[in-house]
Amino acid sequence: MRIVEVDPTSCVACRNCEYACAFKQTGDFDIKDSNIRVNFYPEERACIPWTCVHCGEGWCMEVCPAGAILRNPETGAVEIDANHCAGCKMCLLACPSGSIHFDKVELVSKKCDLCGGDPACVKFCTSGALQFVEEEEAYSFRRESLDNKLKRLFGLNKRGS
Amino acid sequence: MPERETVQTLCRMCDDRCAINVYLEDGKIVDIDGYKEHPWNRGRLCVKARAAVDMVYHPERLLKPLKRTKRGFEEIPLQQALDEIAERLLAIKDKHGARSISIWKGEAIGFAQEEDMARRFVHALGSPNYFSNDSMCYNGRYFGYRLVEGSWPVPDYENSRCVVIWGANPPHAHPNMTQMIMRARKAGAKLIVVDPRMSAIARQADLHADLKPGTDGALALGLIQQLIETQGYDREFVEHYTVGFTELAEYAKAFSPERVEEQTGVAAAVVRELARTIAAAAPRVAVYVGNGPEHHENGINNIRAVACLDAILGALDREGGNRLVEGFKANHLTLYDEIPLEHLGPIGADRFPVLYGFRQECHTMTGINTILSGEPYPIRAMILTAANPALTNPNTLKVREALGSLDLFVVRDLFMTPTAELADYVLPAASFLERVELHTHAKYQRITMTRKILKFPDVQDEYQFWHDLAHRLGIGEYFPWEDETELTRWILEPTDISLERAAAHPEGIEYTPIRYRKWEKEPFNTPSGKVEFSSQYLKDLGYPALPEYKPPAYLESPDPEYPFVLITGARKLIYYHSRFRNIKRFRTAIPGPEVELHPEDAAALGVADGDSIRITSRIGSVEVPAKIKSAVEILPGTLQMTHGWKEANVNLLTHDDRFDPISGFPLMKAVEVQVENV
Amino acid sequence: MQIVIIGNSAAGLSALSRFRSIDRESPITLISAESGTAYSKVLLPYYLRRKIPYENLFIRRPEDYTQAGIKTEFGVKVKRVDTESHTLTLEDGRTIGFARLLIATGSRPFLPPIEGLAGANVYHLWTLSDTEQLDSLFRPGQRALVIGSGFIALQAAWAAQQRGLKVTVFELLPRIMPTVLDDRAAAVLRQKVEEHGVEVRIGIHTEAVERTRKGLLRVQTKGHPPLDVDLIIVGAGVRPNTELLDGSPVQIDRGIPVDEYMETNVPGIYAAGDVARGPTAFGETHQTHALWPTAVEHGRIAGANMAGRSVPYQGSLNMNVTEMFGITVASMGKFIEDEGLTSHVIDEAGQSRYVKIILREGIPIGAVALGDADDTVILGRLRPWIRNQRSLPDVGGFLEGRYLLPRQVA
Ligand SMILES: Cc1cc2nc3c(=O)[nH]c(=O)nc-3n(C[C@H](O)[C@H](O)[C@H](O)COP(=O)(O)OP(=O)(O)OC[C@H]3O[C@@H](n4cnc5c(N)ncnc54)[C@H](O)[C@@H]3O)c2cc1C
Ligand code: SF4
Numbered sequence A: 001m002r003i004v005e006v007d008p009t010s011c012v013a014c015r016n017c018e019y020a021c022a023f024k025q026t027g028d029f030d031i032k033d034s035n036i037r038v039n040f041y042p043e044e045r046a047c048i049p050w051t052c053v054h055c056g057e058g059w060c061m062e063v064c065p066a067g068a069i070l071r072n073p074e075t076g077a078v079e080i081d082a083n084h085c086a087g088c089k090m091c092l093l094a095c096p097s098g099s100i101h102f103d104k105v106e107l108v109s110k111k112c113d114l115c116g117g118d119p120a121c122v123k124f125c126t127s128g129a130l131q132f133v134e135e136e137e138a139y140s141f142r143r144e145s146l147d148n149k150l151k152r153l154f155g156l157n158k159r160g161s
Numbered sequence B: 001m002p003e004r005e006t007v008q009t010l011c012r013m014c015d016d017r018c019a020i021n022v023y024l025e026d027g028k029i030v031d032i033d034g035y036k037e038h039p040w041n042r043g044r045l046c047v048k049a050r051a052a053v054d055m056v057y058h059p060e061r062l063l064k065p066l067k068r069t070k071r072g073f074e075e076i077p078l079q080q081a082l083d084e085i086a087e088r089l090l091a092i093k094d095k096h097g098a099r100s101i102s103i104w105k106g107e108a109i110g111f112a113q114e115e116d117m118a119r120r121f122v123h124a125l126g127s128p129n130y131f132s133n134d135s136m137c138y139n140g141r142y143f144g145y146r147l148v149e150g151s152w153p154v155p156d157y158e159n160s161r162c163v164v165i166w167g168a169n170p171p172h173a174h175p176n177m178t179q180m181i182m183r184a185r186k187a188g189a190k191l192i193v194v195d196p197r198m199s200a201i202a203r204q205a206d207l208h209a210d211l212k213p214g215t216d217g218a219l220a221l222g223l224i225q226q227l228i229e230t231q232g233y234d235r236e237f238v239e240h241y242t243v244g245f246t247e248l249a250e251y252a253k254a255f256s257p258e259r260v261e262e263q264t265g266v267a268a269a270v271v272r273e274l275a276r277t278i279a280a281a282a283p284r285v286a287v288y289v290g291n292g293p294e295h296h297e298n299g300i301n302n303i304r305a306v307a308c309l310d311a312i313l314g315a316l317d318r319e320g321g322n323r324l325v326e327g328f329k330a331n332h333l334t335l336y337d338e339i340p341l342e343h344l345g346p347i348g349a350d351r352f353p354v355l356y357g358f359r360q361e362c363h364t365m366t367g368i369n370t371i372l373s374g375e376p377y378p379i380r381a382m383i384l385t386a387a388n389p390a391l392t393n394p395n396t397l398k399v400r401e402a403l404g405s406l407d408l409f410v411v412r413d414l415f416m417t418p419t420a421e422l423a424d425y426v427l428p429a430a431s432f433l434e435r436v437e438l439h440t441h442a443k444y445q446r447i448t449m450t451r452k453i454l455k456f457p458d459v460q461d462e463y464q465f466w467h468d469l470a471h472r473l474g475i476g477e478y479f480p481w482e483d484e485t486e487l488t489r490w491i492l493e494p495t496d497i498s499l500e501r502a503a504a505h506p507e508g509i510e511y512t513p514i515r516y517r518k519w520e521k522e523p524f525n526t527p528s529g530k531v532e533f534s535s536q537y538l539k540d541l542g543y544p545a546l547p548e549y550k551p552p553a554y555l556e557s558p559d560p561e562y563p564f565v566l567i568t569g570a571r572k573l574i575y576y577h578s579r580f581r582n583i584k585r586f587r588t589a590i591p592g593p594e595v596e597l598h599p600e601d602a603a604a605l606g607v608a609d610g611d612s613i614r615i616t617s618r619i620g621s622v623e624v625p626a627k628i629k630s631a632v633e634i635l636p637g638t639l640q641m642t643h644g645w646k647e648a649n650v651n652l653l654t655h656d657d658r659f660d661p662i663s664g665f666p667l668m669k670a671v672e673v674q675v676e677n678v
Numbered sequence C: 001m002q003i004v005i006i007g008n009s010a011a012g013l014s015a016l017s018r019f020r021s022i023d024r025e026s027p028i029t030l031i032s033a034e035s036g037t038a039y040s041k042v043l044l045p046y047y048l049r050r051k052i053p054y055e056n057l058f059i060r061r062p063e064d065y066t067q068a069g070i071k072t073e074f075g076v077k078v079k080r081v082d083t084e085s086h087t088l089t090l091e092d093g094r095t096i097g098f099a100r101l102l103i104a105t106g107s108r109p110f111l112p113p114i115e116g117l118a119g120a121n122v123y124h125l126w127t128l129s130d131t132e133q134l135d136s137l138f139r140p141g142q143r144a145l146v147i148g149s150g151f152i153a154l155q156a157a158w159a160a161q162q163r164g165l166k167v168t169v170f171e172l173l174p175r176i177m178p179t180v181l182d183d184r185a186a187a188v189l190r191q192k193v194e195e196h197g198v199e200v201r202i203g204i205h206t207e208a209v210e211r212t213r214k215g216l217l218r219v220q221t222k223g224h225p226p227l228d229v230d231l232i233i234v235g236a237g238v239r240p241n242t243e244l245l246d247g248s249p250v251q252i253d254r255g256i257p258v259d260e261y262m263e264t265n266v267p268g269i270y271a272a273g274d275v276a277r278g279p280t281a282f283g284e285t286h287q288t289h290a291l292w293p294t295a296v297e298h299g300r301i302a303g304a305n306m307a308g309r310s311v312p313y314q315g316s317l318n319m320n321v322t323e324m325f326g327i328t329v330a331s332m333g334k335f336i337e338d339e340g341l342t343s344h345v346i347d348e349a350g351q352s353r354y355v356k357i358i359l360r361e362g363i364p365i366g367a368v369a370l371g372d373a374d375d376t377v378i379l380g381r382l383r384p385w386i387r388n389q390r391s392l393p394d395v396g397g398f399l400e401g402r403y404l405l406p407r408q409v410a
């Protein structure tokens, strides 16, 4: 399957992706509605876009007590079925990368569904930091410099999860 | 089932002109996304593009001609409006002469054939007074480079080993240029950003020189000095293809890294590092200069100094450097050769001979003065299309007074703007989705033709308007083409690209293959035929021959009453000059104006984020909410405020009498102000 | 290889799907004492307060079982397990052989030994049939007493209040949510509960329940006047369903202790979910959480190992989240201050926002969040840090939304 690959070494936190996603969800530009989030840390000069990677064994999907999170057989996307989501928020707690958020109007959880296979965030990313690529090919770019940037940012030394 | 159709054209929500797919249902546009085949944007778009749908169907859009009456604006039939305008123009021409009639062309209509139509019209009428937004945009850079290299080159980002973005913020101002820069970086290029602010592009910079506003020339000369001192320059190129190197080298000697630090605030070590980085990448150094250095009293020479780097590095017209563009040899609409009107005293041509000499255009700020004073001769009528100077030109109050005092003021726009409010007639204009025109992407030497996708009954495209008016004024012979499609056919006539072929290639057609090192065979487009570090042309006009650096006024003679320096005009991604404030969701994203300031300044003023502050310059005051940036994003003592807001118009503060002496560009990026907490 | 899974809920189903993803062939029998396809216990309060429709309680369709290629025995209890002969005995007398067995029988509510409590008009909120029963009794104006103030008790109170009942909550201990929240969070939540018109009495000892002639329940407490109510909902903890193992060599100790492969002391017999006591992320070897996510994790580990893989369990990390009384309540790991621990707290009482992260030598070990759902997201991001025992140098920054290092990138 293809996923949205994010490249913090190209992102400029222009927020095109957040607007494009929010628009797709609600027709408005409230970035709180976006399923992709970009964090910018001026001191570190770091721009970190992040969205769901549609984990092979999606913990959100397994944990959802409503069976509302399913993999789309065509796109491979892990999707929340708003008609079955009870709004229990267990998936929010389950996702290790914070890729699910709660819609305070509809009272259901929301996440990236890859726009049915043509993600708007990528189409509106003018820096090229977002690419829609085969999962196996994702994150093969300039590992080293990216790792260093992230390590500096997060002060990490151990392998993440 | 609704009838669905997809049409490719170019987005013109900004001047980048990205290729788009326009999706129609029963003739109505329902969506827009990126068209993948065009090399400019490769299918990617910024979020403004989709808002074109909202713009064209906006409930506030003007769809009928309006006429000012005692009761305010009233709708009148289109033909009547044109008849009345023609009649009044002829009366003014009779009374004050043709040159009392002027045209003001704005950014919103672009720089292709629509610009040339306006120029053609006014010349056909016998007036040299063509004004445009270029009195304060683009020309500064164009002149700077033209004086040195003969034209403004395009950065060959993708082949570059070092990209220098100087006073520009592509992510917000030229969104898809960002992907080109990032492609270069992925291939290993270094990114240098020169900007007083940590702009969006600076977030990815390997080196960011956060110089004080208006000190660009000192930095550029410092780099030249370093490159020469460390032998990091292209001897052979300099020797064969340039004039004035010795003088420049001599002049630059004074710009040691220490002196540069003292002027610009950029540490001497950083200056050395910048020089080392570009020298290591030479000749594959691509430099893009933005609006930042233009709006200063020393703008042109600062830009000239930056332009000199191309030749010193041997990067000019080399792969990965700055490539000289070969133009599209089509028919041109302008009439400067057929009807020269220089003898009629184009407004501003005496004071800014380079502006008229290079671009045949008049100086808007001088024009405003002329309207008010009647000197040296009256300007009594103006047709303004696609501009909003009541918000975007400096010294708003004066602009409003002048435009409001005209005997006839006609405005063409999509919306009722503060400028249109001053008009006698407001005519509904066609959006880019309602026009056929040819666009050039210089970077790819490609032309692309746009499509007329929509048509509203009383909305004329630019050509139809000029055509219909010209025929009422007895100059119809200059507008013989039936419509803009026929006009476009004529423009293409001398080329090997037919209208039909252009229409069949929404991805654009390369009109001439890209070549490098054209200087091996062809002279530069300068008086000497060489790169001119030193310009006899300028010297003859009484300007310094070398790109001499003059410190900005706020540094040279600080005014204790106005201790802050205000940068205006940094672009926001979703707004374009004064446009799109009426797109509802854009207001969700950025609800209103704000002024950026340093946290220490905010603390000293006792200002919290979002608090209203009053900014006052010598000529006016505005109140605006404060946006406190982080300490690394803006220099202390420096403010930044974006233009184009009705609610807090920064041009109430900017001066219309302080210019760069060569280009006539106003000082807009280093305005001395004071700040109070209100 | 005949596989038998007892339990048609979180643990059993997650084991089933993991097993099937590895082994498409082996015959499986899934047994459940309850009839009908699987429903979600967690969602019962959501239905009761009308957040979701009845049909959304069901998390499997009949065809899901057929598609998984398994045999089902629903509505029949397992009475006995014979580990010698590898057979089960059902309550209707039939026997079923197994090569490998998973016990995922869950738990059942505990009825405190209060005089007169057992009897008419006293309910639990535990199974679908409990819920259906309560649903028919929830009529506006009725008075309800909820005994206990844990997650489920308070959700029952919230549902009853939403349905127009007049609700009182009794908690024996001096504060509500004694095991799932810290003192401060409990106080914030209590205020929210009371703002919704629910009366909360803490430190209260219920002595006896009497049935009046009008069919009312009169609740006698120490030191307070008696309280008359129409119904009582008891939410005072759970006990594991282990009776079927009585007399078998499978070890039982307040649940079924299992090793890191979710296997009991008897090879080939596994246990998962509320009934099991497995390892935790903090190194404890046998713990019960009685939480849905733990049941799911147990199930998938058991399923993989039953299918022949050798997948050790990292240990469970308790996590809990729910919305009640207009506020999101989430907790995870160890969140009570103690010697040698530090805490990082955001306490915006005005906003009803409270977030606390507990650290041991810079390594986060637990957290509580009350207020907005956004803070739940932060807790979710903290989970891998707790699990991997990574030190968090900038807790303040993390709470402001700093992203953790995504796995795919590291
Ligand atoms: C109202 C309510 C709300 C809850 N809310 C939350 C929450 O918000 N978050 C959270 O983490 N947890 C919550 N829980 C707890 C969660 O539901 C349990 O931890 C989880 O269901 C445990 O799953 P399990 O598979 O181990 O057991 P159970 O779900 O209890 O399932 C046990 C299965 O075994 C079957 N069974 C039992 N005995 C036998 C037998 N002898 N023979 C055959 N079959 C048998 C039963 O019929 C059933 O199918 C809630 C529980 C309830 C009741
Ligand atoms: S919030 Fe919705 S999608 Fe998320 S776990 Fe709960 S029911 Fe499933």
Ligand code: SF4
Pocket (backbone or CB within 6 Å): B011, B012, B013, B014, B015, B016, B017, B018, B044, B045, B046, B047, B048, B049, B174, B175, B176
């Ligand atoms: S950058 Fe945006 S507004 Fe400009 S042409 Fe491209 S899509 Fe349109």
